[in-house]
Amino acid sequence: DTGVSQNPRHKITKRGQNVTFRCDPISEHNRLYWYRQTLGQGPEFLTYFQNEAQLEKSRLLSDRFSAERPKGSFSTLEIQRTEQGDSAMYLCASRRDRSSYNSPLHFGNGTRLTVT
């Protein structure tokens, strides 16, 4: 178990630029989640994958956000035309789903995005 890996750890970008984050989940985990966390708040759900299929997407997620998980392995989260309000910590988490097992989320260290 090498843990969930996220890159980069920090990203500073200018408003209007596009950014892409990467998440490598724990290898045997078939479910992958993206969350956003702002200061003083709990993680806010963005989207979720089961293998390569994106099964859920938050209604709060702007169409500037897109996520992929090709081949059911790593995932990328892209934000187009960034805005200052996009500044946050972006967390990736994974879990191995078993119908009879209460598997928890395993989180990465997050990518902190600052939009100037």
Place this chain on the structure above:
Amino acid sequence: AQTVTQSQPEMSVQEAETVTLSCTYDTSESDYYLFWYKQPPSRQMILVIRQEAYKQQNATENRFSVNFQKAAKSFSLKISDSQLGDAAMYFCAYRVPNTGNQFYFGTGTSLTVIP
């Protein structure tokens, strides 16, 4: 709407003492899973303890235990013999299998441990 409420933004405890963090949630489902996560400063979020709603017995993990009151929709975390390393943000969360795979998180409680 699925909501989790942590009414204590900040808590403090003396080292070696006991502290209880509160959490309430709102769901009409009878089958769900509850979690407490810990997020130390600038470090990743890790699982502290979990509870299945169908289990009446409260979960325990070493110094950590929960008080699960299903009728009251309450899920508090008790930390016994507090240690300096317990200082962190603590988030309560739950997941309802029948309504999707989202985990819903509260706004967190910041715990300070006083030496």
